[in-house]
Amino acid sequence: MRLYGGIEAGGTKFNCVIGSGPDHIVAEARIATTTPAETVGHTIAFFQRHAPEYPIHAIGIGSFGPVDLHEDSPTYGYITTTPKPGWAQTDLCGALHQALSIPVAFDTDVNAAAFGEYHWVPENRALDPLLYLTIGTGIGLGAIVNGQPLHGLLHPEAGHMLLPHDRTIDPFEGSCPFHGDCWEGLAAGPAIEKRWQQRGETLPPDHPAWQLEAQYIAYAVANLIYAFSPQRIVLGGGVMQQAGLLDRVRCEVQGIINDYLQSDRITRDIDQLIVAPGLGNRSGVLGAIALAIQAPR
Amino acid sequence: MRLYGGIEAGGTKFNCVIGSGPDHIVAEARIATTTPAETVGHTIAFFQRHAPEYPIHAIGIGSFGPVDLHEDSPTYGYITTTPKPGWAQTDLCGALHQALSIPVAFDTDVNAAAFGEYHWVPENRALDPLLYLTIGTGIGLGAIVNGQPLHGLLHPEAGHMLLPHDRTIDPFEGSCPFHGDCWEGLAAGPAIEKRWQQRGETLPPDHPAWQLEAQYIAYAVANLIYAFSPQRIVLGGGVMQQAGLLDRVRCEVQGIINDYLQSDRITRDIDQLIVAPGLGNRSGVLGAIALAIQAPR
Numbered sequence: 001m002r003l004y005g006g007i008e009a010g011g012t013k014f015n016c017v018i019g020s021g022p023d024h025i026v027a028e029a030r031i032a033t034t035t036p037a038e039t040v041g042h043t044i045a046f047f048q049r050h051a052p053e054y055p056i057h058a059i060g061i062g063s064f065g066p067v068d069l070h071e072d073s074p075t076y077g078y079i080t081t082t083p084k085p086g087w088a089q090t091d092l093c094g095a096l097h098q099a100l101s102i103p104v105a106f107d108t109d110v111n112a113a114a115f116g117e118y119h120w121v122p123e124n125r126a127l128d129p130l131l132y133l134t135i136g137t138g139i140g141l142g143a144i145v146n147g148q149p150l151h152g153l154l155h156p157e158a159g160h161m162l163l164p165h166d167r168t169i170d171p172f173e174g175s176c177p178f179h180g181d182c183w184e185g186l187a188a189g190p191a192i193e194k195r196w197q198q199r200g201e202t203l204p205p206d207h208p209a210w211q212l213e214a215q216y217i218a219y220a221v222a223n224l225i226y227a228f229s230p231q232r233i234v235l236g237g238g239v240m241q242q243a244g245l246l247d248r249v250r251c252e253v254q255g256i257i258n259d260y261l262q263s264d265r266i267t268r269d270i271d272q273l274i275v276a277p278g279l280g281n282r283s284g285v286l287g288a289i290a291l292a293i294q295a296p297r
Numbered sequence: 298m299r300l301y302g303g304i305e306a307g308g309t310k311f312n313c314v315i316g317s318g319p320d321h322i323v324a325e326a327r328i329a330t331t332t333p334a335e336t337v338g339h340t341i342a343f344f345q346r347h348a349p350e351y352p353i354h355a356i357g358i359g360s361f362g363p364v365d366l367h368e369d370s371p372t373y374g375y376i377t378t379t380p381k382p383g384w385a386q387t388d389l390c391g392a393l394h395q396a397l398s399i400p401v402a403f404d405t406d407v408n409a410a411a412f413g414e415y416h417w418v419p420e421n422r423a424l425d426p427l428l429y430l431t432i433g434t435g436i437g438l439g440a441i442v443n444g445q446p447l448h449g450l451l452h453p454e455a456g457h458m459l460l461p462h463d464r465t466i467d468p469f470e471g472s473c474p475f476h477g478d479c480w481e482g483l484a485a486g487p488a489i490e491k492r493w494q495q496r497g498e499t500l501p502p503d504h505p506a507w508q509l510e511a512q513y514i515a516y517a518v519a520n521l522i523y524a525f526s527p528q529r530i531v532l533g534g535g536v537m538q539q540a541g542l543l544d545r546v547r548c549e550v551q552g553i554i555n556d557y558l559q560s561d562r563i564t565r566d567i568d569q570l571i572v573a574p575g576l577g578n579r580s581g582v583l584g585a586i587a588l589a590i591q592a593p594r
Contacts, residue, residue: 066559080559081559128449129447129449141524145442145443145447146442146443146444146445146447147443148443150426150442150443150525150526151526152425152426152525152526152527152528153522153526153527153528153558153560153562153563153570154526154558154559154560155526156523156524156525156526157523157526157557157558158523158524159523160523160554160557161519161520161523161524162460162461162516162519162520162553163459163460163461164459164460164461164462165461178555178556178557179553179555179557219459222458222459223458223459223520223524224524225450226453226454226455226456226457226458227438227453227455227458227520227521227524227525228447228449228453228524229447229448229449229450229451229452229453229454230449230450231449231450256459256476257457258475258476259475260454260457260475260476261450261451261454262363262377262378262451263450263451265450266450273450
């Protein structure tokens with residue numbers, strides 16, 4: 001069985017695996033995200049150390065961003081304008097390719113997660129478009145459309161969509177430094193903490209925070225249903241760990257759409273449309289493996 | 298040169314053409330949308346009448362909706378649940394195929410328009426994703442992603458996205474029977490008329506209606522930029538005929554995004570990102586021709 005490398009390059013850690021799929025991971029490592037030299041160095045060392053026993057044919061990277069995905073760009077494969085100290089203009093793809101001399105596939109962390117869910121969860125292969133949302137410290141969207149990850153001018157940044165915000169109910173002004181009360185500014189982890197003056201994890205399940213959270217997520221999910229007409233929407237990320245939140249979101253989405261879209265998957269079986277990740281917290285790193293399998297030779 | 302048929306099946310008229318592309322249309326007709334039997338009958342007669350002189354190899358239809366685009370569905374090619382009297386459950390595709398015995402390609406009116414702009418405007422072939430919005434009696438979205446029109450659970454219905462609505466500035470409650478103040482409920486032609494008690498065409502260019510209109514369109518366009526990261530957004534439809542509106546929308550979109558997305562096509566050359574239709578008012582019918590060219594034999 002051919003082996004591939006997968007890297008989920010996150011802002012706090014790089015998850016690295018060697019394997020051929022969800023049921024066959026032969027090595028893995030978690031490397032702290034410190035400086036590019038140190039983190040990328042340790043990442044390369046991980047694959048080199050295992051190369052004698054576990055030689056890999058290609059490597060896939062799902063990276064925090066923004067990243068450059070234009071294959072004809074001089075900065076293709078770079079993390080570009082991130083505010084994360086030391087990481088702006090980091091040639092992640094080039095460093096891996098140079099050190100390991102194998103094909104390297106590159107995408108955003110959320111596109112990799114979307115592709116992981118699409119590629120490895122058998123029933124998802126027929127569910128195109130497939131959207132993957134992470135709702136945590138930030139909010140990000142990955143999308144598979146017509147069989148491939150969505151790239152464009154840049155890549156999706158759906159966390160910054162503008163939504164209804166009734167200040168008589170929720171006077172919180174929002175926490176996004178660029179847009180104030182965009183989706184992320186109203187509903188990501190830091191917004192929850194700032195609005196309620198305590199971390200989301202410490203808010204009890206019956207706290208009104210969760211109904212408000214479900215409402216904002218549902219506005220955005222409804223907008224994405226109207227935009228993409230997806231056949232599956234996977235909701236991941238730390239905030240979605242909250243018990244009961246997924247069901248509240250489903251219920252609110254039905255209320256918003258109000259029977260306008262005549263599909264059983266909305267009016268009746270919305271638990272088949274809006275789901276938790278089939279791969280748990282490994283969508284990203286297993287998506288990176290799937291990207292590697294598809295990497296051009 | 299091979300000839301193809303194109304039908305833009307609208308709620309008030311069916312535009313029919315025979316040709317091979319924008320510069321080679323050999324026959325056309327406008328047929329009033331009355332009953333399915335009459336309108337489809339006249340449409341078939343148009344193609345049959347010209348068949349001796351202008352035989353066509355395939356036909357493309359871009360239809361008002363909702364429509365069934367699932368090729369394995371028993372109602373594929375139907376107009377489905379439309380409130381338009383007499384037209385619900387009309388087998389448009391089947392009627393044309395049965396009468397003319399040639400391949401029939403079928404999509405929404407807006408997907409056909411998007412595909413027309415993508416296929417026939419040379420520079421657009423490199424601009425994927427491409428979005429086409431019509432803003433008129435209703436608001437609709439067509440999308441080309443990874444080279445093909447976007448289908449999914451149903452098809453895009455982006456006119457019903459939920460947007461910020463500050464009732465202290467605009468107390469109008471919205472005109473959508475399903476959602477009140479969704480985008481279409483705030484900004485389609487009927488909403489303009491209901492809010493200002495006169496038709497949009499009669500409002501002078503310096504009327505505050507147009508700044509408000511630009512604001513709502515810009516919220517929605519910004520959301521679609523965040524969702525799809527499109528390389529081109531074509532704004533068509535009757536409301537967009539208003540002089541100066543396109544430029545106002547561009548300006549408002551820049552204000553909303555607020556330099557968050559680092560791309561010259563947003564921060565500087567937004568007139569290259571957000572454009573009027575390259576095919577004027579023929580995007581739909583020429584898109585239908587393009588769909589016919591791609592129809593499987």
